[in-house]
Amino acid sequence: MVQSSASVIAAPPLALQADPVATRSRVGKTLSIVAPCFNEQEVLDMFFDRIDAELARLGVDYEIVCVNDGSRDHTLAVLLKHHQRDPRIKVINLARNFGKEVALSAGLDAVTGDMVVPIDCDLQDPPELIGQFIAAWESGADVAYGVRVDRSSDTFVKRLTAQGFYKAFNRMSDVDLPYNAGDYRLMDKRVVEVLRQLPERNRFMKGLFAWVGFKQTPIPYARPERAAGTSSFRYWKLWNFALDGITSFSTAPIRIWSYVGLIAGLLAASAAVFLVLRTLLEGNKVPGYPSLMVVILSGFAIQMLAIGSLGEYVARIYQEVKGRPLYVIMDRYGFDARASET
Numbered sequence: 001m002v003q004s005s006a007s008v009i010a011a012p013p014l015a016l017q018a019d020p021v022a023t024r025s026r027v028g029k030t031l032s033i034v035a036p037c038f039n040e041q042e043v044l045d046m047f048f049d050r051i052d053a054e055l056a057r058l059g060v061d062y063e064i065v066c067v068n069d070g071s072r073d074h075t076l077a078v079l080l081k082h083h084q085r086d087p088r089i090k091v092i093n094l095a096r097n098f099g100k101e102v103a104l105s106a107g108l109d110a111v112t113g114d115m116v117v118p119i120d121c122d123l124q125d126p127p128e129l130i131g132q133f134i135a136a137w138e139s140g141a142d143v144a145y146g147v148r149v150d151r152s153s154d155t156f157v158k159r160l161t162a163q164g165f166y167k168a169f170n171r172m173s174d175v176d177l178p179y180n181a182g183d184y185r186l187m188d189k190r191v192v193e194v195l196r197q198l199p200e201r202n203r204f205m206k207g208l209f210a211w212v213g214f215k216q217t218p219i220p221y222a223r224p225e226r227a228a229g230t231s232s233f234r235y236w237k238l239w240n241f242a243l244d245g246i247t248s249f250s251t252a253p254i255r256i257w258s259y260v261g262l263i264a265g266l267l268a269a270s271a272a273v274f275l276v277l278r279t280l281l282e283g284n285k286v287p288g289y290p291s292l293m294v295v296i297l298s299g300f301a302i303q304m305l306a307i308g309s310l311g312e313y314v315a316r317i318y319q320e321v322k323g324r325p326l327y328v329i330m331d332r333y334g335f336d337a338r339a340s341e342t
Contacts, residue, residue: 023138023139023140024137024138024140025138026058026059026060026115026134026137026138029060029061029113029114029115030060030061030062030063030112030113030114030115031055031058031060031061031062031063031113031114031115031116031117031130031134032062032063032064032065032111032112032113032115032116032117033051033055033062033063033064033065033116033117033119034065034067034104034107034108034111034116034117034118034119035047035064035065035066035067035107035118035119035120035121036066036067036069036100036103036104036107036118036120036121037066037067037068037069037071037075037079037103037121038068038069038070038071038075038097038100038103039071039072039073039075040071040075040121040122041071041073041074041075041077041078043121043122043123044075044078044079044082044121045078046123047121047122047123047127048082048089050123050126050127050128051064051119051127052086053127054127054128054130054131055127055130057131058130058131058134060134062088062113063088063089063090063111063112063113064088064089064090065090065091065092065107065110065111066079066089066090066091066092066107066121067091067092067094067103067104067106067107068091068092068093068094069094069097069098069099069100069102069103070094070095070096070097070098071097076091076093079091079333080333083333083334087334088334089334090110090332090333090334090335091331091332091333091334092106092107092110092329092331092332092333093329093330093331093332093333094106094327094328094329094330095327095328095329095330096328098326098327098328101203101204101205102203102326102327103327104118104183104205105195105203105205105326105327106326106327106329108192108195108196109196110332110335111192113189114188114189115133115134115137115186115187115188115189116186116187116188116189116191116192117130117133117184117185117186117187118183118184118185118205119184120183120184123224124223124224125146125182125184125223126221126224129146129184129219129221130186132144132219133146133185133186133219134186136186136217136219137186137188139217140215141215141216141217142187142188142190142191142214142215142216143185143186143187143188143191143209143214143215143216143217144185144186144216144217144218144219145178145181145184145185145186145209145216145217145218145219146181146182146184146185146218146219146220146221147178147179147180147181147218147219147220147221148180148181148182148221148222148223149180149220149221149222163179175207175210175211176210177206177207177210178210178216178218181206181218182206183205183206183209185209187209188214190214191212191214194212195208195209195212200320201319201320201324201326202316202319202320203326256309260302260306
């Protein structure tokens with residue numbers, strides 16, 4: 001079973017219908033929770049205990065769409081156990097591990113609610129914040145996003161690198177990422193409908209959430225430690241994730257080499273003038289071997305960096321033009337027959 005969010009491509013500008021009033025009501029509305037899962041068997045029982053209690057307190061109709069992203073442990077079995085307990089818990093089982101961004105996109109494609117909340121099931125996104133999200137939505141916000149004002153649960157290196165990434169991204173991109181905002185947020189269904197029409201395969205969801213615009217409201221919270229298990233995001237994966245984000249929303253890494261080439265050309269021209277004048281004044285001198293090697297190796301290093309930067313974009317173009325589906329679904333549990341055919 002194959003499904004691709006690239007199958008819906010909006011050629012003309014999107015025509016969005018504005019709300020006639022600035023406030024909304026949760027009465028009669030449905031809340032959709034999207035939870036990507038990868039090797040989360042140790043934390044899922046706690047996750048459902050917490051989120052079931054919070055959703056019962058809020059008094060809203062809801063569905064929980066869990067996306068098993070090719071887990072190698074018993075995540076799927078635990079998800080199916082909870083699905084059998086409560087049919088509002090629905091499960092999408094991907095054919096392999098496609099990555100969190102794609103798993104999240106698969107969940108967004110499947111939801112039916114008026115409000116949609118992506119959440120990590122490791123409980124670093126506290127479910128108790130959903131009530132504040134809904135209150136902001138009722139006050140007129142199209143997106144209410146969580147801002148991690150306390151990241152003491154993260155290591156110093158992770159906090160430092162995250163801060164550097166946000167600064168670098170916002171300097172190089174036309175889209176401003178809110179500092180310390182992750183994927184945890186509530187989105188109106190209009191926002192989700194626009195996200196479904198974005199066809200790119202190298203998906204940096206934080207950037208896409210910011211790109212779509214709409215009225216967005218920050219909700220601060222303290223990020224707790226992971227409830228159980230270990231994170232699958234290591235520093236190398238985070239580095240590649242940062243590269244995906246920057247190359248998806250900025251051409252600065254390519255454009256900068258035009259300036260590097262211009263500066264190098266000016267330096268070369270200045271050096272040539274200097275050598276000509278010195279030869280006319282002092283006669284011909286054989287240049288030193290060490291200085292020659294430094295210049296050659298430095299120029300080679302600059303060329304390799306420039307080619308590598310260009311290669312990042314070429315590789316992403318290659319991924320896009322192949323036109324493969326964004327993800328492949330092996331099984332669906334809890335969806336009606338019509339949804340299962342897509």
